[in-house]
Amino acid sequence: MKSAPGKLHSPANQNLRAQRGSGIWILDMEVVLSATWLLAGENDNPRCSEEPAHFDHFCEWPDGYVRFIYRSDEKKAQRHLSGWAMRNTNNHNGHILKKSCLGVVVCARACMLPDGSRLQLRPAICDKARLKQQKKACPNCHSALELIPCRGHSGYPVTNFWRLEGNAIFFQAKGVHDHPRPESKSETEARRSALKRQMASFYQPQKKRIRELEAGVNPNNSGHFNSIPPLENPEEFDMITDTGFPAPGQPGFSFPNSDAYKATCDLTTFQGDIMPPLQKHPKPRIYLPRPPCSYELAGPGSTNSSPYATLYKDSSSIPTDTDWVHLNALHYNVNSYSNFERSFDFTSKQHGWKPALGKPGLGERTDHGQFPAVAARPCYNPELPCRYLTSPPPGAPALQTVITTTTKVSYQAYQPPALKYCDSVREVSLSSCNYASENPPMSIYPEALDLPAAVTRATSPAGPVPLKIPGDCRAIRPTLAFPQESAPSRTDGAETWEACPSGLGSTISYSDAGSPFFSYDNDDF
DNA sequence: GAATGCGGGCGCA
DNA sequence: TGCGCCCGCATTC
Numbered sequence: 001m002k003s004a005p006g007k008l009h010s011p012a013n014q015n016l017r018a019q020r021g022s023g024i025w026i027l028d029m030e031v032v033l034s035a036t037w038l039l040a041g042e043n044d045n046p047r048c049s050e051e052p053a054h055f056d057h058f059c060e061w062p063d064g065y066v067r068f069i070y071r072s073d074e075k076k077a078q079r080h081l082s083g084w085a086m087r088n089t090n091n092h093n094g095h096i097l098k099k100s101c102l103g104v105v106v107c108a109r110a111c112m113l114p115d116g117s118r119l120q121l122r123p124a125i126c127d128k129a130r131l132k133q134q135k136k137a138c139p140n141c142h143s144a145l146e147l148i149p150c151r152g153h154s155g156y157p158v159t160n161f162w163r164l165e166g167n168a169i170f171f172q173a174k175g176v177h178d179h180p181r182p183e184s185k186s187e188t189e190a191r192r193s194a195l196k197r198q199m200a201s202f203y204q205p206q207k208k209r210i211r212e213l214e215a216g217v218n219p220n221n222s223g224h225f226n227s228i229p230p231l232e233n234p235e236e237f238d239m240i241t242d243t244g245f246p247a248p249g250q251p252g253f254s255f256p257n258s259d260a261y262k263a264t265c266d267l268t269t270f271q272g273d274i275m276p277p278l279q280k281h282p283k284p285r286i287y288l289p290r291p292p293c294s295y296e297l298a299g300p301g302s303t304n305s306s307p308y309a310t311l312y313k314d315s316s317s318i319p320t321d322t323d324w325v326h327l328n329a330l331h332y333n334v335n336s337y338s339n340f341e342r343s344f345d346f347t348s349k350q351h352g353w354k355p356a357l358g359k360p361g362l363g364e365r366t367d368h369g370q371f372p373a374v375a376a377r378p379c380y381n382p383e384l385p386c387r388y389l390t391s392p393p394p395g396a397p398a399l400q401t402v403i404t405t406t407t408k409v410s411y412q413a414y415q416p417p418a419l420k421y422c423d424s425v426r427e428v429s430l431s432s433c434n435y436a437s438e439n440p441p442m443s444i445y446p447e448a449l450d451l452p453a454a455v456t457r458a459t460s461p462a463g464p465v466p467l468k469i470p471g472d473c474r475a476i477r478p479t480l481a482f483p484q485e486s487a488p489s490r491t492d493g494a495e496t497w498e499a500c501p502s503g504l505g506s507t508i509s510y511s512d513a514g515s516p517f518f519s520y521d522n523d524d525f
Numbered sequence: 526g527a528a529t530g531c532g533g534g535c536g537c538a
Numbered sequence: 539t540g541c542g543c544c545c546g547c548a549t550t551c
Contacts, residue, residue, distance in 0.1 A: 080529085097530075100542080125526050127541075127545085156542065185528095219537055529550080535543085 055168065060184060062160065062173040070169040075167040080162045083184035084150075084177060089159065096341040097306035100157035101150035101175075105133060106184040111141035123147055150179040 056068040058076045060083040070077035086099035105121035112118060119138060124130040134145050149318075150157040153175025183191075304485040 088528095090530095090532060090534095090544090091541080092532075094531075124527075125529075129527055159542095527551085529548100531548085532546090536544085537541085537543105538539100 046425055060169065060186075061181065063158075064173065064176050066173050068171040070171060072164060072167045072169050074169060077162075077171065080160075081185060082160060083181060083186075084158070084160075085125060085185075086160055087125050095163060097162040099160045099162070101152070101159070101177060102130070102157070103148045103150040104179045105145050105147050105195065106147040106180070107138040107141060108144040109138070109141055113140055118180075119145075119180055120180045121145065122185065122188050148297060150175075151179055152176045280511050358371045 002079060053076075054069070055071045058074050058081075059066075059068055060081065062068065062084075072078070078098065079294065082099070085102040085104070087102050089098045089100045102123040102125070102141035105119075105123050107119045110118055115348070121133070124133045130147070135146055136145055138145055139141065152158040156175070158173065158175030158177050161170075161172045161174070425478055445520055
């Protein structure tokens with residue numbers, strides 16, 4: 001965003017060319033060269049001056065070891081946006097912007113929202129703001145908020161890398177988020193802006209009336225806002241929403257219909273002491289307009305995380321009565337969090353973690369903050385029941401890709417697992433975007449996940465079934481041979497890369513078995 | 526005020 | 539040396 005374009009721009013190396021065949025990214029040898037990827041600019045490889053032939057649609061929820069190439073005019077890419085709460089990380093490389101995931105903020109008591117989901121807030125990016133955020137109380141149960149750190153990359157936060165190259169913006173994600181999706185930035189912004197608008201309209205009549213009163217005017221008392229007490233501290237209201245009372249439809253927030261929400265989500269009950277000013281008002285009603293997010297508003301079949309979905313009501317239709325916080329019911333996967341719970345349950349078993357209070361699942365868990373900061377922590381993404389599948393099992397190779405973010409990257413040899421990746425990838429590979437329906441196949445790269453297919457299947461709530469879940473940008477390569485971090489060199493390692501874009505039902509593969517073109521130095525970032 | 530990007534610096538492996 | 543991370547600073551919204 002603010003970064004000087006020149007900073008991340010190094011025109012000397014547009015070394016990646018991707019060709020799309022059969023609707024799938026196919027990487028030719030030159031693309032294999034693209035292993036230089038984000039670090040390409042550091043190599044000044046004169047051979048590679050071509051611009052990418054094709055670009056990916058922007059993916060707001062990249063997950064897994066994926067790479068994308070965006071057009072340089074892609075606004076979201078320009079801003080290095082991500083649905084995940086990513087903070088800037090200094091990688092001492094001015095050409096590459098590195099960001100690490102902050103995780104998600106949840107209720108420490110894992111209280112259940114009226115719809116059965118749970119709070120999943122977007123951690124503030126700013127450290128101070130984040131601390132401040134964590135000091136706030138859960139808008140639902142008033143208990144503490146807790147930050148679930150991301151440990152999806154070998155125990156470290158998932159990292160995203162951005163590099164501007166000519167007319168392309170190269171993106172690479174490393175690690176699999178082992179936590180639920182937070183509220184996306186667009187959602188947060190939309191909610192805040194909506195709230196501001198709402199508050200503005202809320203105050204306008206008040207101010208007007210005050211002016212009128214001050215002017216000696218005595219309008220009749222039938223005015224809607226007559227009963228509205230002065231909001232002494234508007235920030236409190238903002239705090240509540242910022243604290244993350246997720247708008248319906250946000251990740252982990254869903255209601256089959258608005259009535260259900262109305263019946264269960266009385267703001268005065270919900271906010272309790274958090275909103276004393278509004279409590280004074282007997283019938284507050286707040287509408288949250290739909291954010292201007294187009295691609296997030298996929299169909300019901302999508303795992304779209306947008307909080308504002310089909311039952312959105314335009315703010316213009318705000319009624320005057322203020323009985324309820326009339327949030328919009330959303331067409332959202334109500335079971336999302338149960339998936340989350342299942343995943344937690346699984347991982348608890350898998351890793352010997354025991355949920356607090358002896359109950360499985362996040363629902364009863366009260367120890368968010370006590371999670372061990374281990375690499376194999378489960379994936380909690382509520383929208384992807386198999387998310388935890390992407391977590392490497394204990395003992396599994398932590399990293400298949402050695403990407404040094406400062407100067408060079410090394411793809412190192414990996415000991416191929418017994419299972420043939422090609423056979424299993426169709427069953428378990430996940431690769432999609434929020435707007436999968438419109439999104440072209442994305443690039444899947446060898447750093448993709450490494451969980452054995454057996455584990456993957458075993459951990460699926462639905463059993464060993466094919467898993468193709470649209471709605472985000474995840475890449476799972478459960479059985480693929482990966483370059484392993486611990487391997488001494490990758491020139492001796494042959495690997496087959498496959499991409500299985502969601503909904504395509506096909507895979508591609510490309511190998512780099514000791515290709516002379518495949519210099520693993522400076523591969524990525 | 527918060528988000529964002531940059532860069533110095535430190536500790537660890 | 540690579541990497542994660544903290545911190546401060548500057549800029550932008």
